[in-house]
Amino acid sequence: MSSRYLQLDPQNRSSDNTYAFRKGYAQLDFRIPEGPHVLDPHSVRLVGDIRFFKADTSPPTELAGGDTLSLSSKIGVYSIMQALIWKSGRTATTISHEKNYNRWCSSYLAITGGMENSLGHLSESALTLPNFEACKESVVCKPEKSSFCVPLICGLLNAGMSLPLTPNTLGSLDLSIMLESDSQALQVLPADFENDPDVADYLSAYYQLENVKLVCSVITPPPDELSRLMSQKQGAMTYQSIHSFYDTANSNNIQLSMNLGLSKVKSLFINMISSDKLNNIGADSFATLPPTNLDGTQGSVQKITFLRGGTIFPKLFPRNTNFKETTNTSVYDPVLFRDYIQAVSKYDHNYHNLGGLTNANHGWLSKVSAGGVNRGVPYQFVQNGGVFFGIGLNYDNYLNGTGVDLKEQTFGVSIECDLTSSNAQSLFMFVNAESTILYNESGVQLIS
């Protein structure tokens, strides 16, 4: 067995090796070539430099210290990735499609990494830095560019299984990274607690990637194993895929009901944000907030019920949160907090996450306020990477961990909350389910 490193340029490489959504580059395409080898899934990294501009003038207006443009301090460079699409090059079959990838990252990174990760190694690889000011000044508001090298965290690669790239299996692997729009990826921070972000100077602000590469390593198996692989007529691989769903709600009794079309669902979580904050450069589009009212107050969750096929499942009772019993409580419901983490990683094995009293509380507002700090901290200024909230559910403890069938039965969730004003909320639901990739002589198929 031997391994070899690959360094791949985008297939849609630009003439000056720069890529900006604003300049018409909406995606990056890479092809990992087929050959007598398998892909080491842990080795895949997107590498490059990123630079930010204040305005799309000629020449572009550069940023300097004191400007107020920033990007999500929690997910850093992941902000620019809207979707990851993996295809088998042999048949062009999509084998993994992670939509709203950056929204997923804003929950996933906060749950799986704590301050020491976000302030430490992720600051080098993904340009995170869990405070809005330090992140703004050291990553964005400067004329210099910053280097990054990020793993493409996704179900297909996280499974840890080597992906065969021989002509009779998957063939080459095509990866498309859909780039995020500037107004979603970037945000202008308020100057203080009382004034809205001054976006006038940043309406054409944009990010630009340079020297982008995909690096990975491929492994050539020992001769006997390779021979067996090359002569395979058919094969199958099972992995934990991540599926994204989107819905909106504008009620104090949020009802979500949808057919997921997935037969082995292991867990899911929902992160929310009010719809006016999406694609809005005056807002942090990657904040994970509870329902919020027009005046900025939190529409705190009072009761939550998960359903399957119209019956309560898996918990056989609705969850009344601590807020329902004690409306002046300062902290989020501990069971909701735990279940949110549990939807991603086992709670008792989760040593580090960004959640805590400083960012999982009722003390912040979803907008600046004339009352200033006495009314609450604007959500952009919340410490440790921002507000830590989500609704999670882990099915893995049920039915011996084989997953729950939500193909034939509809999934539902009912959330009673204090959303008392007309303020539409966007709900991003991410479902972790078992999927199987089948390949044979006639093609490649994905079964979920």
Next chain:
Amino acid sequence: MMNDMKPDASDTAKAENNSSKQPSILNIKSMETNTLMRVESDILSALTFSQSECVFEIAPKGFLHPGSSVMISLDAGSTDALKDAFPYTNVGIHSLVRRAQLRTTAGRVINDTDDWNDLQAVRSMFVENSICKEREQYLSGRQTDFDLYYDADSDVKASFYGLGNGMELNRATGDVAVMGREGLSTRPVIRNKAEPEFQLKISDLFNYCKAGNQLPLAFLPDERIQIVLYWSEEAKRLALPSSSDASSPASFQIKKADCKFIADYTYYSGEIMEDMRQEFSGGMEFEYTDYLLSKQSVNQARAVNNVRNLGGNGMVVDSVLWSMNVDSFDDRSLLGRFTGEAPTALGGSGNLDRNVMTTNLFVNSEFLYPQDVKNPARQFHNLKEAEGMVPFVSRTLYSGQGDEAMSNANSTQYEGRGQSTDLAGKFFHQGFRTSGLSTRVDNRGVDLHMSAPMEDRTFTQRAWLEVKRYVVISDGHLECYYV
């Protein structure tokens, strides 16, 4: 609660790919729980001790657990200036050991790592920050953890971050004698005047033990295992706070009376031992790794297009770790000489904050990477690949980029030292994973290619090859070979 305890490095180190002839009883990871196991500890004095080396000899009984450790403390010194000295923040008390050797009285050397303290500057990056904060600063003096430094007038706005050791930043200004020094101070218990006792674990000292391997002392009745530590020079063993600058370079003596080896022996019932003797009567053998050092002096001119042979001919090399430091750096800094220097500052429109270092490895007639690696974040990733764990340092400390978030201001200094000056770009250690080569290195050896605009100084470029070795124990004797 056990679940809440963070595992120690020696508990979690992945077991090596041991030969099938290695009995599971010799590896603490793969062994089933055995209620017949008994643990006993001896506290051993050094066989010989001086300020340049010391030797411990271990009695042939049971199995030596890799969590065994050497206890060290330093003389508090006679002047106040020396009393405030503290361990370097990244390597801690590991700065004391220049060379670590594990050998038998028959002369067989199991592990022998030269410039071990410099190697620890690299490997200490892989200790989680929270473990440093909660445990290592007391055990070994390593203090690499980070805190956000919130602005004086805000509860939420942090313009800077820096080292965090559990102490509060002192923002009071005025008469130092009254208000104390601004910024962060080391914990009083690790300052030299407290005469702290530190520990060096043998799992850190020797790769044989890092893999979780126990030493089968009972199977070596005719020879003894010796631990030989060669100390670093007396000057610059500890860091000085800025208030003690006039005393630099300061010398510190290791206290002979406190230099002990805490040997943890594991015993099993006679039945298990006898079964094992029978099973491996023909001998037992198993693999581990050792570090081979290669170093050279590099000045500014030679750091450009530098190609150097690191050796490794005919060996199986798992990884290469290397870095550039300045040996003449003294104790008036937080890291002393235990740095990995990044290239010079650059900056300006469209540039990176620092110049780039291009790196590659030429081995077995081809380059490891198809194109030279220039991106510092990717070099960070390569270092992670080499050690199998992310380095727990920030972007500013590693590549020197994003140094706007680190300051030299008095209110953010650590022991009176500007953190931006002392830390930014000082952890730029490099690593290559070569275990995927699958074959041993050919007779040309490994060539390191690097090129970088460095400061006008004389650097020492140290490279360690992690090579595979194996031990054979038969007839009460131990032999070591390269794979």
